[in-house]
Amino acid sequence: MVNNIFNSMGEQAKTMYEPALKFNQLVLSNTEKFARAQMKLFQEYAELGLSQLHDAANLKEAGDFKDFINKQTEFAGSISKKMSDDANTLVALSNEFKDDITKFAEENAKDFNVDSFKPKTHA
Secondary structure, eight states: OHHHHHHHHHHHHHHHHHHHHHHHHHHHHHHHHHHHHHHHHHHHHHHHHHHHHHHHHTOOSHHHHHHHHHHHHHHHHHHHHHHHHHHHHHHHHHHHHHHHHHHHHHHHHTTOOGGGGSOOOOO
């Protein structure tokens, strides 16, 4: 009889905590994706900035400066496109997370019984 009580408690605990565990795993997975994307972007932008600094530091003549200024217009256009593409990537990650959370909520809402939280009346 005691074994049945403990087995029943174990099953109830599993049923109760399983959705929380799945939710935490979902949030962790999303946090990891965002962190990795941000680290990658930080590295890319840092390398772009350092490249620009190296180019500026290597200017020796007036002609070099003119070429550098002309390249800055191209660089501004390419960095603007990169920023737009990167923003779209982050938006896509956000939408993926929203879809995953919506799916999680829909899957777990069907198992949620509001009546189980109401006080029981004894007749």
